[in-house]
Amino acid sequence: MKFEAFISGTFVQQYEYKSFTPTPVNREWTWDDPRINSLLEETTRSLAELDAFSKMVPDVDRYIYMHVVKEANTSSRIEGTRTEMDDALRDRMHVAEEKRDDWQEVHNYIEAMNVAIRELAELPLSNRLLRKTHDILMRGVRGERKTPGEFRRSQNWIGGASLKDAVFIPPHHDELPELLSDLEKFWHNEEIHVPHIIRVAISHYQFETIHPFLDGNGRIGRLLITLYLISAGLLSKPCLYLSAHMEKHKGQYYDALTGVRMSNDIGHWVRFFLVAVRDTARNGVATFRNIMALKELCAQKVLSLGARSANGQKLLETLYMSPVTTGKRVAQNLDISQPTANTLIAEMVRLGILEEMTGQQRNREYLFTEYYRLFLD
Template identity: 35%
Template sequence: MTVQPCVPEPLPPAGIDWETHIPRIASANRALARYDGILQAIPNPRLLLSPLLTQEAVLSSRIEGTQASLEDVLRFEANPKAPIGDAALADIQEIINYREALNTAVEALKTRRLDLALVCDLHRILLAGSRGMDREPGCIRTIQNFIGRDAHIEHAIYVPPAPEDVTGALADWEAYLQREEKDVLVQLSVLKAQFELIHPFCDGNGRIGRMLVPLILYEKGLIGSPMFYISAYLERNRPVYYERLLGVSRDGDWNGWIAFFLHAVEEQAGANGRKATAILDLYTEMKRTVPEVTRSQYAIAAIDALFKTPVFVPSEFYEQTGIPKKTANRLLQQLREQDIITALTEGGGRRATTYVFSRLIAITEGDRL
């Protein structure tokens, strides 16, 4: 039997059991506040936590089927001319686009509100030059889409709203985004689920939906920097994630989804906080160690470059730091001798050595800290 198109419930949903969620709301908000406190203590979090943003892009894209790792992306960016297969290149482009869209949103929110127009702008960036670039980037769909195991709608697991219902559903979604709710995390959980149920684009709906999480947290004032990375939890619990979303459309089970999402925020706030703290500790250690090792006036510039770009070739290091080439090469040699950086691939002929700051990569990719 063919699954019928979903008819989204007006927001806010009528069946939220607020009393049942009170303990989860309290613990998730506490965890998020602790994480925000850590963020506030980090000097220049956009620099120090930039690898976490790339890892978020990696994991959010992996939920959609990409295979590239954080190291794959950083290695490609350090040396774009290195041989790479078409499939791997397509994966990496999707990840880079995700990061670019999120960075664009962060800049945009300094001067404008988060609204549907901005979401469409982000979608346009997300699909640019990638596998989805022929799927109407930035445009609300005018065709019926579906989620299924094959190309036949008759076998669909989920059928989003009919095209003629999408505009009204999005207007209702945007109105709920702009209003106040009893609790922002519950409101966010509803907004995220409803966006994915509407499935307003021909492609990229899941990635945009996950991107909305830090943007809404920032817009609503729950975090001081739009740096909250939820995809690790969702990727690790992918079957439950999809089942809870399906439960909303199939059974109207908003409470099951809200409970899952609040737990995801609590767990991921803790994990994000541990990673951010470990990165800050590593930065503090490097600020002590690198000047001792190098005796150089350029030590801090070198450290900042390692944290911004933990996989790099010497020419990138020169450009980022502004250190004279001869001095920079001596610095790199000293850092390598102390095992602060290691060679990912050795240079030869006209090919430059690719270096890696492995300890930062290990923190960023670690699931358990």
């Protein structure tokens, strides 16, 4: 199927509305657009460089956690949560009460991603894995009553207050088994010659169009991108936080998806997706470079602490995993007394490594500010 000849689907009359049935995607795909060839080459090269950095950086899992937090927070924010990165890194008890439900959604996403990636070590990417991931994502948060972990058995819609004024109505639930089976086959079909990055671009569009869950489709669909790239061997770690690009270009993101459904323009969507992956991968490489430079600088500063330098280095290592800390957490992590922890924190503040972030005299929290800022762009 050529992109230029693609017909995205048909509108099917239901009782009082028309749902959209997308064309199956498990097929050979080609295109005439030379822009896609150039972007595909650039994107593949950038993604390979990012993956190489994730393998070269010592103890990389310490830094990967922040990538996962950024992806979880941004993907959830696209769906309406108000949690910022620093909120997501704090203990729940330190988060404002009105933000705790949003905090839980972000942490569900983190757990869902981590569990799904562990599962990929033993199992192939599948609809079964997506259902399990969805169950974790929706646990104890808004949407928890909308059959977590199960594909929908009723009609849903996007935009508007009801089916009558919906912006888009996905396929009828009776069509889901066939459409989802086709999508899963597309992920693993070795008889077609479609580059993996093109496959995941098409897969994300198709998943969002099928909209198989009653809630949480946007987050699962974006998480699917990371899972696919890892399962296909293009990434070793979840270090591509694509949701940041999609949030920054939210209007273009939704317009590109809608353009496929309404105008059959899958080429435009693929170009948007390739640019998103390319630019995000380049930013990821820059982040890794900056992390290594900051790590060397901070290590030199900590050496000036003399007898406290050993504990200072241990504290730094915990801060790379999570740059928000408290005196109590430092004491527990380093197995030192509370007064010793408080003194160490004061020294790290003096060195400009930590910054007190509450302005309070009690229940103080401290931020590894320069490291945290590396993940804000």
